[in-house]
Amino acid sequence: MNLVNLESVSHAYGPKPLLSDVSLGVEAGERIGVVGRNGGGKTTLLSVLAGEVRPDSGRVTHNRGLNVGFLSQRDTLDPGASVRELVLGGRAEHEWAGDQRVREILVNLIGDLDLDSKAGDLSGGERRRTALAQLLIDDHDLIMLDEPTNHLDIEAIAWLAAHLSGRRSALVVVTHDRWFLDAVSTRTWEVVDGRVERYEGGYAAYVLAKAERARIAQAAEERRQNLMRKEIAWLRRGPPARTSKPKFRIEAAQALIANEPPPRESVELLRFAAARLGKTVYDLEDVTLHAGGPASGPMVLDHCTWQFGPGDRIGLIGVNGSGKSSVLRLLADTIKPDSGKVVRGRTVRLAYLSQELAELDPERRVLETVEEIRKYVQVGKKEWSASQLLERLGFKGDAQWKVVGDLSGGERRRLQLLRLLMDDPNVLMLDEPTNDLDIETLNELEDLLDGWPGTLILVSHDRYFLERVTDKCVALLGDGRLSLLPGGVDEYLERRAAGTALTARLGSAAAQPVRTGQAEGGAGSPVTGDGQAKPGLSAKEERELRKELNRLERQLDKLGEQEAKLHAAMAEAAGDYAELGSLDARLREVLAQKDTVESDWLDLADRLGD
Template sequence: MTLLALKNISLRFGGPPLLDAVSFAIERGERVCLLGRNGEGKSTLLRLITGAQQADEGEIIRAQNLRVAEMPQDIPPQLSGTVREVVASGAGALGEKLAEYHRLLLQDPERLDRLGQLQSQLDAQNGWALDARIDTVVSRLELPPDTPFSALSGGLKRRVLLGRALAAEPDLLLLDEPTNHLDLDAIAWIENFLADWQGALLFITHDRSFLRRLATRILELDRGRLTSWPGDYDNYLRRREERLHAEAQEQALFDKKLAQEEAWIRKGIEARRTRDMGRVKRLYEMRDQYAQRRKLQGSAQFSVQDAERSGKLVAEAKNLCYAWDGKPVVRNFSTAILRGDKIGIIGPNGAGKTTLLRLLLGQLQPQSGTLRTGSNLQLAWFDQLRSALDERKPVWENIAGGKEYVEVGGARKHVMSYLQDFLFTPDRARSPTHVLSGGERSRLLLAQLFSQPANLLVLDEPTNDLDMETLDLLEELLLDFAGTVLVVSHDRAFLDHVVERVLVFEGEGQVGEYVGGYEDWLRQRPAPVKTSAAPPPKAAAAPVVTTPPAGNKPALSSKEKRELADLPARIEKLEAEQAELGLKLAELYSSNPAQAVSTQKKLSELEQQLAAAYERWETLEAARGG
C-alpha cells in the first residue's frame, strides 16, 4: 500500500532548482535512505513531506489518515518538562492534556475543578489508551519518565525525541541524521530498535554501517533530480558508478557533436549562404541544452602535508592514572605508540576519550604513572568542538593565520584556490564563518588542519556532518599518511577502514587495547554483563519478556511456579478494580470532591500494585524461559 507519493515536485530558492520535477512513492513497511551531497536539499525534502515547506509546483498525495512524525537533526530548544511530558507532546493536543493531568496529580492535586475537566475530556477522546501507549513507548525506549528533559545527556535526549515521534503512532517516520553526536552504544540501540519497528521509515544519514543495516531502498538526490535504487548500499554504489560512467560518455559524445556544429556554422560566407536552417535551429537547441546542464558537484581534493619524520617512538605510557572529582577516568593504563601507528579510541560520551588523548600527548599531567614522548613531533589537531575556528572572521581568514598564501606540498598556493579544493567557492570563502553549515565547518577545519605540515594527526570526531565522498577521500589520505594517527570516532565503518588498533573505555577507568578496527573489537571484547535498566511496564502496557541466553536459565521453584500460574488472575483482578475506580472517580469530581482525592490515592496505589505484578510476571516468565 502506498503511504505517500510526490509527483513532479519543484522548488527553487534562486539559482538552479533545488528540486526539479521530482517524483517518488513510499510503501508501507519500507525503510528508505535518502542520500545526496551536502546542500543538495535532503532536509528540505523532509520539510516538504511534513508540510513545513511548500513546493513551487507539483503535488503530494497522502494515504487517508496518514500519520507522519519526525525526529529532527537538532534538539528543539523549546522542549521542557519531564521525559514523559516531552514524549506525550508528540501526540498533539491530547498528549498535552495527558501531560497536564499527570502534572496536576503530582504537583497540585487540590485543583479538582481542572482535574475534573481534563478527566472528562480524556474519557471522551479515548485519552487513557494514549496514556497506556505513552507508558509503553517510555518503557520500550528505556527512558526515565520523571527525569527533567534538560538534565539528560545528548544521547538520551535524542532517544526521547524518537519516543516523541513514536507517541503519534506514525505510519511514516522521518529521521534526519539520527546517529549524529551519539556514542556507539546509543547508535547500536537506535539501530536495533528501528530494525524491529514495523512502520515505514525515510531517513537521512552519512553513517554507512547504519545505512547498510536498515535500508531496503535508496533514494539519491543529485542536481535537483531524484533516482531510486532498490537493494542495499553496495548495490547502489556499483550501479551509481555505472550510471555516472554512462552519463560521462553521453556528455562527451554530445560535446563532440556540438563542437562539430559550431565549426560548421563558422565556415566561410559561401557555406553560410547555403546552410540548412533546420540544422541551425538544432544548433541553437544544443547550445541551450549545454547551458542548462548541471555539472556533478565536485569532490574535495585535499592532501596531507607530511612534516619531517618523527622519532620511532611517539609515546610510551606506563600505569597512567587520572581521576576527576574522585571518579577514575583512566586507571593503570599502559601502551606504546610508534611512528606510523593508526589508533582508534572508542567509548561512551563523557568517558574521557579527549582526556586520554591529552594525557598521551603530554598536554595533561597524570596523577600517577609515567609518560615518555618521542622527538620531533609536529602535531595537527582536529577538534570536534570546532574551537579552532574564529566565528567572527571570513572563512578564508581562518586558513594560515589570515595570510593570502599557503605552502602546500612545497609549492605556494593562494588561499582562495586552496579553499576551492575543499569545495568553497570564492563567494563562500568570503562569507562569515558563523553562517557555515555543519558539513562546511568540518571541511573548513580539515582545510585548516592540512594547511600545516604534521607527522602526528589527532582527529576528534572528524566524520560528523561530512558527506560520504569526502569521508572516502579522508580515509584514503589517512591510509596513505606516513605519520601517526590518533582518532576518536563513533563512525564504525571509518574505524574499520582506517585504524589498526583500538583503545576502548570499558568502565571504572579501565582502557582495553585490541588489534584491528571496530568489528575486530566486537569479536574480541569480553561478553557484556546483562542488566536491565528499563522501568517496569505500567498497567495498560503490554509486558516485555526478556529470555535469558541458552544455558543460563535458572529453574523455578515449586512456589515460584504456583506464583506464576496465579499472576494472570491477579493482574486481571487488579485491572478490573482499576477500571471500576476510574469510572467512580469521574463521577466524584462533581458530586464529592473530598472523596475524589482519597479515591485518586487508591487508584495510584492500584497502579503501583499492577506495575509490581507485571514486573514479577516478567521476571518469572524470563526465568522459566518464556
C-alpha cells in the same frame, strides 16, 4: 500501494532550486536512505514528504489516515515538560513497564536519565535522545528521521539500526552515517542538482550502481572515478556485514576494481612515519586518570601502560562519557595524569582537532585563513596547494573567497581541519571530525588521510569512517584499561553485550542469600572476600582458574614487550624493505598470538566474574 506521492514538486530557498519537478512515492514497508551534499535539499525533501513544508509547486498526497512520525533536526520539545510526560505520555506505569518494546527503548535511549527531569534542563544530546524515544514508542505507518544518529554512540547506533529494521513501518532517513545506511535501508535516494536519483539497495549498492552508471555513460571525470573505484574496493574488501547484495548486475563494476591496490600502502607509510617521528611517539607509563581531575569524576585509566608507535592508525572507541576525549587531551598535554608518566617523542609535531570549534577571524577570507598557515603542503608523494585542498574539502570556486563569519558550523569544522593539515603535523588527533560533513566530503577526507604519513588517533561514532581510515581499534570499556580489539567494532559490541549480561547475572547472584562456612570443595558456591558468591565453582576450581589467569597475564606482558621491540626494530629498519617485511610478518604472528591469549583471559575472567 504508496503511502506518500510527490507529483512534479519544485521548491527553492531564495534563488537556489532545491527540488525541481520531482515525482516519486514511498511504498508501505519501504526503507529509504537519503544522501547528498550539505545544502543540496535532503532536509527539504524530507519536510515536503512529511507535510511540514508546502512546496512552491506540484502536489503532495498522503493516504487517508496516514500516521507519520517525523524527527527533524530542530528541537521542538516543551522545556517545561518532564521526560516522562514527553516520552510516555499518559501511560500508567504498570502499562509501559510491562511492555518489552517500551522498556527496550527507554534502556537504550533514555538510560540513567531521570524521567522526572525537565526538558529545559537537559543537554543537547539528552534532548535529542528524548525526542527519538518519544517518536519510537508510538506506532507509525511511516517514520521519517533527519540525522537520527546525532549524539548517539556506536552501541546506541547499532541498537537503533536493529530496532528500525525490525519494525513494519516504512522508513525515510537522512544521515551521513554510511554504516547505518547500509544496515537499515533497502533503497537509496540521492538528492543532486534538484533531482532525486533512485538506486536499489543500501549505501554499498548505491556506490556500485553509481559507478556502473558512470562507466556506461562515460560521464564522470577521471579523478572522481578514481575516488569511486577506491571506495568500491574498500566496500568489497570490508567486513561481511558491509557486503550487501545489490539487485543489479555488478560484473562491470567489478572490472573497475580488478587491479585496484589497497586504500593505503601501509609499509611505505610506516617508513615515512618512522623517518619523521623516530622510535617514540607517546608512551603511557602506569598512568591513572580521572575525567574530572585527580581522584574526581569517573575513572578513565587505572595504572595503564600503553605505547602509540610511529605510523599507528588507531580508532579509540567507547560509550559517551567513557573518557575518549580525556585521553586525547592527556596526549595533547592539555590535562595532566593523576599519577604515572606520559613520555612524548622529541620530534612529535601534533595537530589536535577537538570537538570545540577554534576561534577564527570572522573578517578573513577562507583561502587567506588557510594560506596564513602554509601555502603548500606535502601529502604522501604529492604536493598540494591550499586552494587545491580547499576544493577537495568542498570549498569550490567562489566559496574560497567567502568571509569566515558567513560560514556554517560544518564549513568552519572543515576549515579548522584543513588548517591543521596545512601545518604539516606528524601526529594527528581527531575528535569527532565527521560532525556536519556530507558523504562526498567524507570520501575526500578519507582519500586525503590515506596518503598522510604519521600517527593517527581518531575518536568517532561514525563506524564506517572509523573502520575506513584506521588499522586497529582500541576501546575504553570502563575497567581503567585500553583494550586492543582485533575484531574491531564488532568485537567491541560483543564485549559490551557480554559485559552487560555479566553485570546482570552478578547483580542477580548478589541478590540471593549467601551461604557461609562451607568446607573447601563442598557443595554450593564459594564465597569471595567481598561476600559475593561465584555460582558453580568450588574453592579448588577457583584457585586453579586464578592460577591460569595469572599465567595468561604474564604471557600477555611478554607478548606486549615483544610487540614493543618489533615496533622499535621496524622504526630502525625503515629504509630496508626486506627487513621491514620480515619484521612485519613477525609482528602479525605476535599480534595473532596475543589475540588468542586475550580471548582465553576474557573467558576465564568471565567465569570468575572479574
